[in-house]
Amino acid sequence: MATAAAPWGEALRAHGYRITPQRQFVFEAVTDLGHGTPEEILAWVQSRSPGVNLSTVYRALEVLEEVGLVTHAHLGHGAPTYHEVDDEVHVHLVCAGCQEIDSVPAQMAQGFIDALERDRGFSTDIGHMTVQGLCRRCRAAGKSGRPRGVDRT
Amino acid sequence: MATAAAPWGEALRAHGYRITPQRQFVFEAVTDLGHGTPEEILAWVQSRSPGVNLSTVYRALEVLEEVGLVTHAHLGHGAPTYHEVDDEVHVHLVCAGCQEIDSVPAQMAQGFIDALERDRGFSTDIGHMTVQGLCRRCRAAGKSGRPRGVDRT
DNA sequence: GTAGGTGCAAAGATTTTGCAGTGCT
């Protein structure tokens, strides 16, 4: 039973990394949360193992990203959000009103992506694509996105 | 000649803000640079007026954004990039290889945006839309985007 | 047993804020 590693563990092994409970918790957090910032992931992990440190979360995410288990996207502000890789590729929709994150299947953007490829030779990293805007609910509530004032486009 | 304000000045006046050389420089920097981070904007401004402080740049950008002269988008990492508002609305293309920023007219994404509107009731803030990927040059050079390794999609 | 991994604390980087002096209106 020496090498009875779970599939996610395999990925670590394959890259010469060790399997540790901290890394497992971090990966589970990402999987469970769907989308999470380092802070949110830490909170989740600490609910199982209070001693885990923020820097460990950062380092674990770095490793998990390198071995291809998770990715991150930059949504609003400066908050990087991590999510699992192996589920269906999707585009992130960030609501400027409620900060909520929605996802849509990548195919919806296919035409656009093809156009970029054709016209610019630009190869899109679909999973990192971020779309800012206002969700249905916030539009109905008449929110304008940013608190300040006029926000053209 | 009391109120001989330039068009950009008008916008400030209209919102009760004063016209100052610092704000003018910051706005010129944004216009001239096309895309710029606060740091880059500071550098540009200081080339004209060395005494200007970083915090002044931040405050000026905040004001200029409020009156609708500039906007910002979050491109790679945590670097907010500011650009002029009144030119044609465009989508940002960020190359993961060379960090360069390209723009494409918003119409290219129209189909996608319409689909989001139709299916999700999501109103897209086109100017803030960010697309990560690899530009033609970096693809040719065989870059993979992130230095680390595998990067799916 | 050994090298990689973790926790802790300090260092960095980036953005924000308080305050007194300055300059736009």
Place this chain on the structure above:
DNA sequence: AGCACTGCAAAATCTTTGCACCTAC
């Protein structure tokens, strides 16, 4: 002349790094 704006410096965030101890293999 009044009050918003600026410069400076300190505070607040968020992320990274150095080091001694611990643990997976």
